[in-house]
Amino acid sequence: MLKIKNGRDFVGGVAMIVVSLLFIWFGRELDVGNSSQMGPGYFPRMLSLLLIGIGVLIIVQALVVASEGEPDETANWKAYALVILAPIVFGLALSRLGLAPTMFLMIVAVSFASKYAGWRQSVALALFMAICSVVLFTRLLSLPVNAFGPWIPFLGN
Amino acid sequence: MDIFSDLWLGAATAFQPVNLAYGFIGCLLGTAIGVLPGLGPTATIAMLLPITFGLQPEAALIMLAGIFYGAQYGGSTTAILINLPGESSSVVTAIDGYQMARRGRAGAALATAALGSFFAGSVATLLLAVAAPPLAAVALEFGPAEYFSLMVLGLVASVALASGSLLKAFAMIVFGLLLGSVGTDVESGVPRYVFGISQLYDGLNFVAVSMGIFGLCEILRNLENEHERSVGVRKVTGLMLTRDDLRRIRGPVLRGTALGSLLGVLPGGGAMLSSFAAYALEKRVSPNRAEFGKGAIEGVAAPEAANNAGAQTSFIPMLTLGIPGNPVMALMVGAMIIQGITPGPNVISEEPALFWGMIVSMWSGNLMLVILNLPLIGLWVRMLTIPYHLLFPAIIGFCCIGAYSINNSVFDVFIMSGFSVVGFALFKLRFEPAPLLLGFILGPMLEENLRRAMLISQGDPTIFVRSPLSLSLLVVAVLVLGLVLAPSINRKRNEAFTE
Structure with missing residues (x-):
């Protein structure tokens, strides 16, 4: 055998x-x-x-031929799931929530893929990214996405 | 037309204030993103590519070239300051560069890298300007058979120069070629592997694929083994080189430039191979060879000059033949196609302003980098101290928007996510992703030329060996293959990659 x-x-x-x-x-x-x-x-x-x-x-x-015996790697399933699912959530939510809320939620969620994540930092980073991306992409580069989508009351269109 | 009038035409394009500004922004952004640890030039360019979509072709390519140099330079900065090379091309820079930084000579190492790169970049740009037109003239004579053989040579060479198992690299090329066949068949109009999804009729988008394989996949790898890193150097001083330093780097920079320029032209070559070879050469010939590995300035100068020269001359096959030699060039080809320009021998004659403008902007981009990076080094050091757990969510955010902006469709965002899984699985199985991307880009071209050649010869495969040009290309491919398969060379090759 x-x-x-x-x-x-x-x-x-x-x-x-x-x-x-x-x-x-x-x-x-x-x-x-x-x-x-x-x-x-x-x-x-x-x-x-x-x-x-x-x-x-x-x-x-x-x-x-025998393998060279590399050290075992530790799997980090939480990180894999968050990083791989984040773009999918982004894609699904974008047209409904708009860029700003989608970005905010995605960043907060995905930041917990790291073991060093903390609520305060994550929320701050997410706010920063949401504002940056709205200014850069909807204002300066005029991508055809809304900052706020139809699911957001009052602000969305 | 002689070369001076060509260069003058290029200067007229490249020095337009708008184009200068885009070149500057490209360098700045490229360095800023490239300096971030764990992001190599390929990932950086893939991420920043969508920004250029809305620009004029000249401005877009000039900006992209700027991003490319910036990303590469940024990678060297990271390698020197925190011993974390962003991409394989700065691996050897990290060896002596980091040791210099630890001994308080970070400023000198960075200045050496900048000056060496600038010198090498200038020489290689000139070489590109001289070599491109005659090469393109030869390429105009190419028929489908010659193109097919040339691409086979390119693919074979890229396998030979990849690290790791040859068989697995071959598997990756074939896998890439297969992925390239997704979409509508050009000849018959029959959709292939589209599963009724209308977005797939144009094929898989290469930017989304490379963002998944190089961008997101990198994050997955980094998170797997997460630990806070420390930045050894918080403040960089002493950027000026001493007279002794200058004397010591002169030889290595010259040798690195020559070696890099030569190796960069090879298909599958480019920055990485050049820097490895230059370091190995310097280790043999340098009078200070004992210092290597302990912070020898030659060990920074030679690979940095070589990788910049190699990066520059790897534009030659891309611009004249339309054949990308490495993943970065593959991205550039993709960007040109998006701008409505098919890279190939016709670009020089049909778009002279664009072609020469790009060449001149390569030089001005290199100059900008020197001017930009030495004074701004404090800023780059600050960027290095951003902890990774704040960095990767932002990268993912930009990747998502970037993928979306390719076609203003979320479909590409899903493709990106899917290919991060593919890329990660390949990493786990120790398959190199670079040949895959090359195969993916070359696939449609390879198929088209194969079919045309076989149509011309009425199904007779000897057409590939009857044309002397095609035959000699294939012979070179076989020779390259034979060389790497020869056991003694194979062993040396493995040594070179593990060194």
Whole structure:
């Protein structure tokens, strides 16, 4: 039985194969054509097969060559979740709340991804960012967003 | 036309007060953001790119070039003062620069970096002005087969020069090429991998992708291992170099400039490779080699000159062939396309004012940096003391607005968030993100030229070896590959990256 000597690379190789299979699966309807008249599916299909090959080689390497033994990393799931979700919340809230409240809320929330965050500093930073972004982006660079959106009573439009 | 009239035309564009002002703002913003720890030039440019969208093409590119130099210089400042290089190109500067700072010579280290960079930048700009037109003339003769082979060479070279596993770097290129195929197929008009989402018909937006992979991903990495850092140097004094310093840096700056200019032209080369090579060379030839690693001024001068020269000459393949050699150039290509300019051999003849204006502004941008940075160093030191837990929320905020402003659509903000996950997963699996971005940018061009070439040859793949030019490009690509695969060189290469 083969033993996995480099777990990280083994997973990496598998990931590359999965990625190529996804591209093949979602591109299954695309016309491949032939080499003189390549269809829209030709190039992606060729690349996917190539990537499968590379993935297999990475896996083989992971079975043969031992990893150099890097130190374990500690995962910080709270930080990951906050940083990754912050732009999504921003995107969803922008047209409804407007730039200023969206920015304020997002900054306060995301600042708690750090273990050094404190309420007072976060609120101050969020206020600063909200004002800055409104002045810079709605006034100076005139992006088509409102400082306050329709969900904000009185101020919004 | 001779070079002086060209440069004169460029000067007329670059020295227009408006353009000078944008160049200045670019340098200032680039340095201000670039000096912030944990933000390298790529992330800085991706973040500031949207600001230039509303400008005239000349002003936008001049400002971008300014942002680029600023970001790079800012990175060196961070490397010297707190031993935290923003990007790989200033890694070696940190070795001796930080030691100098700890010995109270921070001012001298910063002045050396600034003067070395300025000298190297001036020489490399001149080289760019001389080399670009003939190269572009050659490139005009290129057919689809030659372009295809050239891009293959570029991609192969970028793998060879990346750190870490070759196989994994190759995987990243192919993954990038695949991502580049998302969107409407140019030849047939058939949508690919769009899942019925109308915003995807134009493809994934490269600014959103790079902000996710380089900007947000960096924050995720930093938060994982968060600790308060201390700024060793609170006040920088003694910016003047002594006569002895000047004598010592003369040789390293000259050698660094020559080496950097040469390596910067290589596809996949640029600032990082140049600075590593220059440091390694200086360590061999310097009479003060024993001092290296303990604060040798040569160890700052050589890599700083080299990375600036390399950064400058890496514009050559981008401007003349339309082929970006590194992620920063890929961003510049994207910015030019947004401005309605397709980078390639035609730019020089079709947009002479823009082309030469940009070249001259490179020089004036370098000059501005010297003027700007030495007096403002106190301000940059203050910026360094902003704690990270206040910094990263602001970066995320600007990234969100930046992504939104690309197309005034929140879709790109979601794409950015999605690619921060992709980037982070790749980091966890130790895949280098730079080749991915290169593949992503080159993908559509590569496919188009491949299809055209094969159409011309009626499906006969020997077209790529029948043209002498294409053949020689492919031979070079194979040679490069063979060189890195050779075990002895591979070992040396790993040493160079871990040094």
